[in-house]
Amino acid sequence: MHWRAITRLFGILMMLYSLSFLPSVGIAILYDDGQAIIFGLSLLITFVGGLFLWFPNIRQRAELSVRDGFLVVTLFWAILGMVGALPFILGLHLSITDAVFESISGFTTTGATVIAGLDQLPPSILYHRQQIQWLGGMGVIVLAVAILPLLGVGGMQLYRAEASGVAKQEKITPRIAETARALWIIYLVLTLACAIAYWIAGMNLFDAVGHAFTTVATGGFSTHDASIAHFNSIAIEIIAIVFMLAGGVNFAIHFVAWRRMTLRPYVNDPEVRSYGYIFMLGLLIITLSLYLAGEYTGASSSLRYAAFQVTSILTSTGFTTADFSLWPLHIPLVLVILSFTGSCAGSTAGGIKIIRIILLAKLGLRQLFQLAHPQAISVVKLGGKAISEEVLYSVWGFYVLYIVTALLLTVAMMAAGLDLESAFGAVVATINLLGPGLGDVASNFSGVNAVIKWLGVFGMLVGRLEVFTLLILFLPAYWRH
């Protein structure tokens, strides 16, 4: 482990990150909401903290290895989580638990909140929350598309066969920078387009930018307690649906489409195609169920609420236009299943991810088929290409660890006092990076105890870091040479 080089890296990161408090300072001055000093202080603390980490290690320029990568990625989210919590502690006087929960929920693009009464918050703090999610989304795209494949983790390795093999011994820095720039441009363009669309549709500029931040990041933080329902506008809901769906697409596909100036890559990619099918199927089931259960008057209302909630949950955004946890019969559970399914690998979304679901389903069916026809040889293919054993095992391992973690977290949440439905809801809300849950945590986490909040923080980190990256740190073998 290159401890000092890692420390130097995080010193630089914190000094850079301290600049992110500047827009909040500006907004605090503009709205005169009394928080300018708070953000100035946060900036100063973060910058000086970074300086203290960086300066003693200024010459520690050792290239980081792949093994360092797991620790760096985990610490990245943990440290940003703490830094981003500063304004919540200093400005809102939240407890450390609440502030860290809120901040981690932001950076992981989960969007679960411990704050009830958003509409009364100072604008600069509201802006800070939205920006955290946007930056978190930015970090995640680079993590998912560029870094995790190099570590041999995450759904994206399926796209880049070379990553799991050759690259394991490579140094990881140069390739990342190049990929990151292209991805960020796309991310920025999507955000800009989304903000302008919201603005035209009737949001004020502050809300438009704030919600664009958390739509494209599939984060789900809102500046209003009522979330998107606050605006009660079909136009805004349609814009949100379009950009949430875009946020749930693999950014590597966006990248190719952007470069070649064509929509073909979306159609050709088997995961994006399945993403479309699953969306349609979910939409059909939920619309029909809402209509038949008579929850809303008329088919068009059922379609409206179903379309928004299915998109929001499939992409793990967590915006709401209705309290879906109170929808009748099987509807909440179907939505929970969609949340576990998730969107594409290489996006900002949470959940198991569609590419893994496809492979799991293909394997289940292949076993049945082979029993019926023992002589037939069937290879698991995706988009016409055979999938290697190594990748299949990796998907399996991911799935097992994901489900076991979710189960144990549910047990722990119940041990900490939640009932079954709430505990399950809290796990869905955090490990899938969804935000809203069921039962006691249907709309926010303000009413639950500190233990449950910390379990939630763990869940969000596990979900964001694709399980392996975090859990590997608990493996003694990781720390041995």
Added chain:
Amino acid sequence: MHWRAITRLFGILMMLYSLSFLPSVGIAILYDDGQAIIFGLSLLITFVGGLFLWFPNIRQRAELSVRDGFLVVTLFWAILGMVGALPFILGLHLSITDAVFESISGFTTTGATVIAGLDQLPPSILYHRQQIQWLGGMGVIVLAVAILPLLGVGGMQLYRAEASGVAKQEKITPRIAETARALWIIYLVLTLACAIAYWIAGMNLFDAVGHAFTTVATGGFSTHDASIAHFNSIAIEIIAIVFMLAGGVNFAIHFVAWRRMTLRPYVNDPEVRSYGYIFMLGLLIITLSLYLAGEYTGASSSLRYAAFQVTSILTSTGFTTADFSLWPLHIPLVLVILSFTGSCAGSTAGGIKIIRIILLAKLGLRQLFQLAHPQAISVVKLGGKAISEEVLYSVWGFYVLYIVTALLLTVAMMAAGLDLESAFGAVVATINLLGPGLGDVASNFSGVNAVIKWLGVFGMLVGRLEVFTLLILFLPAYWRH
């Protein structure tokens, strides 16, 4: 498909099975409970029905193929389910739904019941229920140890590598008969020992035999609404624990231990060892949790109730000495997880089975380990032997189909009107062959609607037939040549 040979087989089966009504006729006469005519009628209907299936096909002696096997095994449980329902319809005037549910619940050794008020039933009907489970358990042992491995299905194939390969083209009859006889002797001896022990511990002979039937079969039907709590006897609880645990052991291991007259096979088998560890771990967690939550006064009471319920649920028996669904905090969920874990392959128990859980866990850990040490080559081993790819994929396929079926069943149960906890409880109760559930189905299924009961019947059959055997019948490829 050798349709006529299959029809002939089921004709013989029904004629043979009709004899199983004789003990009930005897008991009806002995207790003079007015049901003798009912059981006589059931006997007659079954025998004549069998005659009508058998006689026209008397010369159809074609050997059944492996592909026929899947259909035969599924029909075996379905047809016995219908035949066993006759006395419930004729004697208790239950609806067809209720009668079939009760009968299938018996034959699959699930033990969920639609009858509230057992203590008031005629003794002959009570005996019939207990005997159904005992015969179901008998059928299952042969199914799990001798038949399913030949079909390439079930955890036991892991023990007999040759079964999945060479044997696929073999004719299946001769090998089964020889194995079956040995297994049944063991089953009979265990039942006898259990009945004598219960009798000595204070049950009357009727209850002793009846409960021995359903203990060794890990079935869980009782002759009293209060189940084992009715007796309020520590001695009886200890006897039940011992014989439930024995029923959860692979009968192939019992067989080897019996032949060599030594206990070593139990110690040497990796699955039985893990079974022991999981039991101890579950016992420790539940005892501690009950004690710390103050549910019972004193550690010894906590241990007593924990030991019984952990055994009953891990072995999927479903006897109760307390309403565990009302135990505080995380305890019900931990028990539910134990129910999914299940006992050993080749036993009468339900659930995923420990051997599969071991392999799933090893695979999850191997993926983590390989990320930490990409150069290391690690093969999944069990008891010192490397496990083949084919077996690993089969375990994976099983697990995926099991979980997906459980999820879809939960959705369907909610669509039919159950709340989340009850629906989940109903699925656990049926697919894991447990019996008691959570919420509305915590003690019995008498209060739910017909749709839910039929979904329960499907769940029990899926669980009993190790998923593959039933689901393969829905695959178009199975019906093509």
